[in-house]
Amino acid sequence: MKMLEVSVVTPDGPVFEGTANMVSAKAKSGELGVMPGHVPLVAPLTINAIRVHEGSKTHYVAVSGGFIEIRPEKVTVLAQAAELASDIEVDRARAAKERAEQRLASNQSDLDRKRAELALKRATNRLEIASRK
Ligand code: ATP
DSSP: OOOEEEEEEETTEEEEEEEESEEEEEETTEEEEEOTTOOOEEEEBOEEEEEEEETTEEEEEEEESOEEEEETTEEEEEOSOEEEGGGOOHHHHHHHHHHHHHHHHSOOOHHHHHHHHHHHHHHHHHHHHHTTO
16 A cells, blocks of 8 residues: 655654655645645645554644645655654643733733734644643
């Protein structure tokens, strides 16, 4: 059976390297289900999970935005931050979520609000993915 090569890469190095029958990702334009032979595409991602389906196994990777590059035999995800579900520190994500919620509850500039909203999304995403490992 044809397989996809999959790499998830951050500025700190690779987070996941493997093969898959299918990769699911949430691009800004909507859900992508990628199988071998997919048309080439580059798309910006939302703060979400990348699901790498390898036989009966599914690897969950939290990605904080970035881009997915699809080629017929390879999927590359480039993100500022990404973690495998098993590497997510739950206490840290809970603390980040609380900090962001407190910031959002306080009076602040639009810019700080935007930053806090993104921090909240990253933390919520990490908590959800950590609960699936
Ligand atoms: P924090 O406020 O806890 O730093 P953050 O959302 O601002 O959270 P990022 O800037 O997205 O953090 O990530 C900075 C680095 O820390 C990245 O390498 C990221 O993978 C890692 N990281 C952040 N939160 C966690 C977590 N809960 N578990 C594991 N690694 C994390």
